[in-house]
Amino acid sequence: MLHDPNRIYIFDTTLRDGEQVPGCQLTTSEKVEIALRLEALGVDVIEAGFPISSPGDFESVVALSKAVKEPVICALTRANTKDIDAAVESLKYAKRPRIHTGIGSSDMHIKYKFNSTREDILQRGVDAVKYAKRFVEDIEFYAEDAGRADIEFLAQMVEAVIAAGATVVNIPDTNGYCLPDQYGAKIKFLMDNVKNIDQAIISVHCHNDLGLATANTIAGIQNGARQAECTINGIGERAGNTSLEEVAMVLKTHQTLNKYTNINSRHFYEISGMVSRMMRMPVQPNKAIVGKNAFAHSSGIHQDGVLKHRENYEIINPEDVGIDSSEIILTARSGRHALKHHLERLDYVIDKINLDDVYERFLVVADSKKEIKDDDLLALMSGEGSER
Numbered sequence: 001m002l003h004d005p006n007r008i009y010i011f012d013t014t015l016r017d018g019e020q021v022p023g024c025q026l027t028t029s030e031k032v033e034i035a036l037r038l039e040a041l042g043v044d045v046i047e048a049g050f051p052i053s054s055p056g057d058f059e060s061v062v063a064l065s066k067a068v069k070e071p072v073i074c075a076l077t078r079a080n081t082k083d084i085d086a087a088v089e090s091l092k093y094a095k096r097p098r099i100h101t102g103i104g105s106s107d108m109h110i111k112y113k114f115n116s117t118r119e120d121i122l123q124r125g126v127d128a129v130k131y132a133k134r135f136v137e138d139i140e141f142y143a144e145d146a147g148r149a150d151i152e153f154l155a156q157m158v159e160a161v162i163a164a165g166a167t168v169v170n171i172p173d174t175n176g177y178c179l180p181d182q183y184g185a186k187i188k189f190l191m192d193n194v195k196n197i198d199q200a201i202i203s204v205h206c207h208n209d210l211g212l213a214t215a216n217t218i219a220g221i222q223n224g225a226r227q228a229e230c231t232i233n234g235i236g237e238r239a240g241n242t243s244l245e246e247v248a249m250v251l252k253t254h255q256t257l258n259k260y261t262n263i264n265s266r267h268f269y270e271i272s273g274m275v276s277r278m279m280r281m282p283v284q285p286n287k288a289i290v291g292k293n294a295f296a297h298s299s300g301i302h303q304d305g306v307l308k309h310r311e312n313y314e315i316i317n318p319e320d321v322g323i324d325s326s327e328i329i330l331t332a333r334s335g336r337h338a339l340k341h342h343l344e345r346l347d348y349v350i351d352k353i354n355l356d357d358v359y360e361r362f363l364v365v366a367d368s369k370k371e372i373k374d375d376d377l378l379a380l381m382s383g384e385g386s387e388r
């Protein structure tokens, strides 16, 4: 991989961590369709699945390995030889294969998940990296639950797995526990204290249990992480993973961060809809970037402002994320400016209309409806038809 410190690699895990959402399982052909869109979107790595988990997941990794040309294809394993063997086998057609292996790093996981000790866990992590490295050059190690891990032990683990051959080290906030400054400080500590840190890329992988996944990911990037792990629409177990479109648009909008990705954001709306449909998981209307209301204005003050100059109330150009234009929604909170805008769009000549009078009648109708559509406006204007 290139080593431009400002280039942020986007690792998409929609098809692995994202697909762990109950009821959202995809067929292999659906996964291939999404992977090809992810390739067009410009992601650097596609996590294709967890091959040992089921024959279907194994097949999906094989199919994606054959279908995708540019991005790295990654397969997840636990830190054991059986998982790694399955991953190696599933990746045999990949042009750029990566194995993503790892183990718990917090005392909570070490004690209550593995009933083990720090020393044993560290050794198992190192052994897994060394074993995987016999078959595949590009090895990513995940220190599961790093968000709650002791920082000195985490640093020791990161140093050991890099020495064992890890090319990327993932620092997951598996339970979405950290505050942005805590997570950022964790990444900074590793950047400052792990002796061989320049031999690997640090990756951030955040969960959204407290609604902080995007903020934590950005904090990690600001402190030296160069890979961000995300999903389309932020889908994932429980409250989900970091949303890919949010991270990419934060970096694009805040040029002062001086970080860039290879993402072509104009594909966002389309791929968001595709993932939502295939997974039968609706996107919440107020979801940043791709929600139905992300560029919809309904209050009079905002509508007036946005009609005077779009940037009064929009920090992103909707075309940049694949939406034709923002929407001015007519409701009982709308003002005359928005009503005039829609009447003109419907070809009414405003000079020939008593706008104040129409607005009074509009408010009466709007108070009894959630939203005024074109049909309602046409009915409202029927007595004034000659003006069209």
Ligand code: KIV
Binding pocket: 017, 142, 143, 144, 145, 170, 172, 173, 174, 175, 205, 207
């Ligand atoms: O959240 C997590 O810790 C993970 C790892 C398996 C990478 O998804």
Ligand code: ZN
Binding pocket: 017, 172, 174, 205, 207, 241
């Ligand atoms: Zn995860």
